[in-house]
Amino acid sequence: MSDASKARQRRIEQMKSAATAVSTFVALALFGSLCVGAKTVISVDDVQSIRVDLDLFRVARRVDERFLSVAIDASLLAQEKFMNLLNDVGFMQFTEVKNPRQSLAPSVSAIWRYQTRLYEIQPTRKIFSSERQQQQRCSRLKKEWVLQSKTLLQEELEGKYKKTKFSEYAVDLLYAFANCSGLDLIFGLNALLRTSENTWNSTNAELLLKYCESRQYVMSWELGNEPNSYEKKAGIRVDGYQLGQDFVHLHQILQESAVYHSTGLYGPDVSQPRDHRKDLLTGFLETGAKAITACTWHHYYVNGRDTSLEDFLDPEVLDTLATKINEVLEIVESVSPGKKVWLGETSSAYGGGAVGLSDTFVAGFMWLDKLGLAAKLGLDVVIRQVLIGSGTYHLVDDNLDPLPDYWLSLLYKKLVGPEVLKAEVLMNSGPKKPIRLYLHCTNRKSTHYRPGAVTLFALNLNKNEVTISLPAHTANSTIEAFVLQSAETGEQSLYSRSVKLNGQVLRMVDDRTLPPLKGRELPPGERLKLPGFSFAFYVLIEAQAPVCK
Incomplete structure (x- = not known):
């Protein structure tokens, strides 16, 4: 293990045992030691395809x-x-x-x-x-x-x-x-x-x-x-x-x-x-x-x-x-x-x-x-x-x-x-899990979606694209996907201060107006493709979750 890796592991252990003192504002000069020059991102696992289990019948938290x-x-x-x-x-x-x-x-x-x-x-x-x-x-x-x-x-x-x-x-x-x-x-x-x-x-x-x-x-x-x-x-x-x-x-x-x-x-x-x-x-x-x-x-x-x-x-x-x-x-x-x-x-x-x-x-x-x-x-x-x-x-x-x-x-x-449902990744990825996902009822104040719709949001901490297979009981649902990626490509992409939604860079319409945030509709039964180093929201429109109606 390199000295840099050892130092990083020590920081993680310190965070687990006792968090360092928090201060909202600090001195500008202290930023000089910040490590932001890394050019290569280390992939934690080479996961290509995963299956997930979604519980649509019980609200775990609200x-x-x-x-x-x-x-x-x-x-x-x-x-x-x-x-x-x-x-x-x-x-x-x-x-x-x-x-x-x-x-x-x-x-x-x-x-x-x-x-x-x-x-x-x-x-x-x-x-x-x-x-x-x-x-x-x-x-x-x-x-x-x-x-x-x-x-x-x-x-x-x-x-x-x-x-x-x-x-x-x-x-x-x-x-x-x-x-x-x-x-x-x-x-x-x-x-x-x-x-x-x-x-x-x-x-x-x-x-x-x-x-x-x-x-x-x-x-x-x-x-x-x-x-x-x-x-x-x-x-x-x-x-x-x-x-x-x-x-x-x-x-x-x-x-x-x-x-x-x-x-x-x-x-x-x-x-x-x-x-x-x-x-x-x-x-x-x-x-x-x-x-x-x-x-x-x-x-x-x-x-x-x-x-x-x-x-x-x-x-x-x-x-x-x-x-x-x-x-x-x-x-x-x-x-x-x-x-x-x-x-x-x-x-x-x-x-x-x-x-x-x-x-x-x-x-x-x-x-x-x-x-x-x-x-x-x-x-x-x-x-x-x-x-x-x-x-x-x-x-x-x-x-x-x-x-x-x-x-x-x-x-x-x-x-x-606000309703939190249970979602589980069915995969054997070892101690580090590069795919993280969560499930909620879809916001009911959004009149665009039917009662019973659920929103799955997922993070891919890996450089490789991942295919997500949903359980059979959601196979008939149309899905609206909102995939967020860096607006730039290459090794500097993660440092970008701009973001793409389904391939389109998000920008203000003018000084006072936000653009419409549109999803991309996927046909029922299609597996979800989550690009490397991206996160996404997937609305299962016809999930018909009893607890979300």
Whole structure:
């Protein structure tokens, strides 16, 4: 085994035993050691044909209809001009041609707080402009956003944590974006405003709550972000017991509100559990579980500073997620049985993502497998970091054009329903399984499909094309295939920032309009051909699954 292979195996073992500390934003200079220069992808197995078994008679799990959700970078709110940019262009990109307001909605738009930045609300005068002025402003702001995202990373490098104020108008813009996009809004309040007794100081939060209440804004709430890192980044230590008490305090405030008395409250948004994080999560649940609607935690597979292309395609790396999910579920079930569990923040690589990987086609393997595995194991919602923001794991680029994971997310929302069914690959592929697949009822809100339709989605981590044979009881079903491949060919194809759907490169129709996402119809009985290094959704239109009617 080469030294590189040994190092990679050690990383996998470390992920299995204890996840490395997660931080949403890291220093730009640390990206220098990133391994993105690999030219050759190692095939794990030479599988040519497989058979699958599909259970259409039992719902194994049922997730929230908002299962695939997105987060937005808090830095946009700190400068309201960037919220204007999001409203001018961003929400229109959630709209599919001939299907307005149906795309990533229903979903959750979550606004995270930097752990060490303080937010205060202040009034601001609204400025109105013509359509031409909006277009000019949009073009200018796109250029400014490129510089802003670099500035944010540089601030993290230098450890600058400054107080930042946002205005009432910025809150208005944020809510308008969420509302026009058909998103539910979760607003993250600052937990680092503390009293001399180290309890949460709610004064500032109550100002914001009163303003939102006066505007009749329908939204939910969080308190803090990754409390396990407060001491390291802000010099403030908050244990799980006190954190739970802080959430009880916020819950009591919400209970007294005419608008928010029955609203959602989510937390503690702890990083994936290990060592003291398990104690923090346990202590929090012991004191604060009754205050929250769902328990939230964060997950990333790898360190963005030293990961590789091979890691993004390694079944063993993907399988580490199951270990962490089961650990969290076990903790929650032991302290607060029946409590819903969410992935409150997640993507491929922590540290702002992996340069040259997290915003490319290859990142889709981690993202789609995470969606399949999280639903299969019992998580209720998965919130993707990030729709737009600093780092390299965003869903849209600096020009607000969709990246590969955006198109993947859009298809998932369109085709996949909340009912999780059982699917099994009948093959002997050894310890590494390059073909991964999941089965759900088809999204019933899609009027294009008949009741009883099911959606099978599959990933081929192998360089070779694979033929999938479906069971006999589905042989009479017409199938609509949505196959996603890199828009480029050759050894650099997995690094592409564009994607093909059934051979056609996906592009915006114009600055505000998404193209129609059309499948390719296959005749009944035809075996499915999944190209090498691709993933696909297959809708079995006439499956007539009893549990999907």
